[in-house]
Amino acid sequence: MTKKITDVICPFCGTLCDDIEVVVSDDGKKLLEVYNACVIGTEKFLHSQSADRVTRPRLHQEDGSWKEVSYDEAVEYTAQMLAKAKKPLMYGWSSTNCEAQSVGNEIAEISRACCDNTAAVCHGTTLIAVQDIGLPSCTLGEIKNRADRVIFWGCNPTHAHPRHMSRYSIFPRGFFTGKGQMSRQLVVVDPRVTDTARMADIHLQVEQGRDYELLDALRVALKGEWLPEVVAGVTAEKIREVADILKSGRFGIIFFGMGVTQSLSKNHNIDGAIALTKDLNEYTKYSIMPMRGHYNVTGSGEVFAWQFGFPYAVDLSRGFARYNPGDTSSIDLLNRGEIDAMFTIGSDPGAHFPISAVKHIAAVPSVCIDPHLTPTSGVSKLHVPVAFNGVETGGNCYRMDNVPIDCRKVVEPPEGMLTDEQFLIKVRDRLRQLKGAA
């Protein structure tokens, strides 16, 4: 007999779908089927079942081979590395739960580390813009129930957040949006004709890297002021048409992604987008929301903020928390060669950081805590595989709209495997002994 578990949370993207159903074997050891999830989510669940999974920590040998070690040896290596380092970097955190993040912060405090999450290469620029100008936002259910104008700017949920549109933003029939998709007008701003753009009522094919100009032009159009004939590759006529559509809605939402946060102008784009949202609130009701990537990158920012005061790029090396993106942010620290130990958890800087930064990771003592084999685990000295969070262990996570949802454990991890939190607790306790901390 198999068992069906309902209301399971998908630990993949920031959409954090919580209506997944999985079928597990009677002994609770095998995950057999996944329902309701998108292809990526399904794959994430099933991947935990792969036969060739690494289940024990491995130490990189000088000849390039890996030697299996015990968790205790891995704890010792990690604690020693952090104890000896003058300025370790503890990076990642976005694919683990808040409980592990909390323990990680204790470790960071004892070892006076720099702490950062994947916002560094993602929505860090958004956070900077929010610190400039604020953020009028809402929860995803508000969009489902009320939104009649939906804008996707520089993001492609069809591929990156596949169930976002059906659960919250385009198709669902909410309280005041009984006709579902028919209740909403969809505007997509993207230089490419993406699959999301194909669904749009209006696709503004902005010239690459000219988002700031287009955002500004929309603000001008809202006020009915003069515009040049073409801005950012879009005609003034079209811009005015879109401005009227935005203005005439009852409840609007702007979703934005990497296309604006990590292209030319970076945080200034987001400044502009938030200013546009603010302006629209003079006429009607508007919100704006970043399409956060990892399923718990938001949670990492929250935990950093309530424990240290800042959402990312926190430097504890002076014994108190400092925050100065560009100075205390991961890539900059690595590129300047300031880091003398690298601790990675729940993320893959090896695949996403510039090669200059990855080379520095390879040059210093390093630990990678990740259930998967990744480019980061490949360049790290020690790879510690752990239980899949959200599959083999539960724990709190924050959705892209900051709503906390407690993940569920659905199957047992392979025998003897530790969770992120369990491993970190061992490291913390050993580090305390080494440092003589309280």
Place this chain on the structure above:
Amino acid sequence: MSEYLIKNGHVFDPVQGIKGDKKDIAIKDGKIVDKVGSGAKVIDASGKTVMAGAVEIHAHIAGPKVNLGRIYRPEDKLFSCTPTKGLERMGAGASIPTTFKTGYEYAKMGYTTAMEAAMPPLFSRHVHEEIRDTPIIDEGAFPVFGNNWFVLEYLKNQEIENAAAYIAWLLRVTKGYAVKVVNPGGTEAWAWGLNCLSVNDPVPYFDITPAEIVKGLIEANEYLGLPHSVHIHPNNLGNPGCYETTLDTMKLAEGYKAKNKFGREQVLHLTHTQFHSYKGTSWADFESGAKEVTDYINKNKNLTIDTGNVTLDETTTMTADGPFEHHLTGLNHLKWANVDVELETAAGVVPYIYSPNISVCAIQWAIGLEIPLMMKDPMRCYITTDHPNAGPFTRYPRVFKWLMSKKARDAQVNAFKHKDKVLSQTSIGELDREISLYELAQMTRAGPAKSLGLSAICGGLKPGMDADVAVYNFNPDKPVANPDDIETAFSRCAAVFKSGVQVVSNGEIVATGHKRTLWVNAKVKENEQVARDITEKFVKYYSMTQANYEALGHHFVPNPYALEVDATQV
């Protein structure tokens, strides 16, 4: 657990009517006791003031909007970061300190219980995670009900029993403490960019008025017999002339009597009264309405209030009154954050600088002090700064100084740029009253504890109560040479005990105690209609499934303390 004897202090305890007599306070097994053995550790409190641990009735110290404030205000951390020190974790933030710093700061000032004033139910896990990470102090959190769709629908049909059953359910799943109401109806209207500025403005679509919401929630609260009353932030906050809306709101409580087993006497708690006591028609003729408001409260015994004192600092305003924060950003042009929460509420955050050089800010400061000075019964008026809205809670000692010393008030009035305006628009210059230590203990201990329904547990030093005790370096026998000495004395305690554990010694943290999360477990008759309505709303309108809504487990509430309420026989 160890025994303690706090010897020879000047004890102020309104619960037992002790007004500064020299007395010994004995502590054993976490409780105040009559006497302890000779082995008890003695704390010499001669020449010092001894009070119960203070009780914070209204502060925004944990949860999504507080953390949004932390995230979007790095400038609040300038010069306010503290290093790891002994047992203390790192801290940061002035108006919105990190959770650890929040716990330490409260404890060092002698506070041992605090209430988070607005918990969006959908975010209850977040609130509880932060509460868990706030050391030492016992905390509870008030879920917001005034714009909740269930409440609006039940009350429109006058289904008090159903509203009560829903409240009981929500308190249980969110581990909440009381019924909080913020801008009733107005925040729902804000979802469409609108507001309800009077108690009779209908809520869009739901077609119910704020007055009906408030009355219905009072009835549901008393139907259940909850420890605390309805806790109200009325409509029309912060606008010139708003005192009339405040009076209209309080009048809704007329004729209601408290029904509960916790010793609470009020049916309505009016919060941050300062923000609701403005007369005038514009910012130009802005003046105090403190007299009109306190006159009414003095006459009506079924009300309690807290003050919401402006402390003249740079701070961060945050409230579930979404439309107000939008209005505020239009006034001061500082950055605006907003979160609308599906089916439940909203919140806004805007930084604010209460400058002594701006006449309106100075008048707000005066109104905040007029209210407690005009209140006849200190057991019904509690000191708050609506942290961080009118100022950070760390400024309580300064507020105490202003209340306890006319000299200190005059010095501040004289320092204002628009002194004449402050004196002409308020009566602060004519009020000679100085709050006594006994009254202070009523306003910060016995009073709020009673209002919260906690009078059997905290707020006093009667044997059998929790051993929450604060010892201040303040000798009531000696005349106060300089009012600043009051502020210094109340800023850092000589000793603080929380549930019988010494947590502060000479102003330093010496233990982190066993903090508890206070919540109310109200039992009602099985109610199939409400159960069905809840299921329907989750299936159709929430973005989360019902099974994932409840804040369950050790991670969120590691050390719960439930106040049991049985309304099954009503």
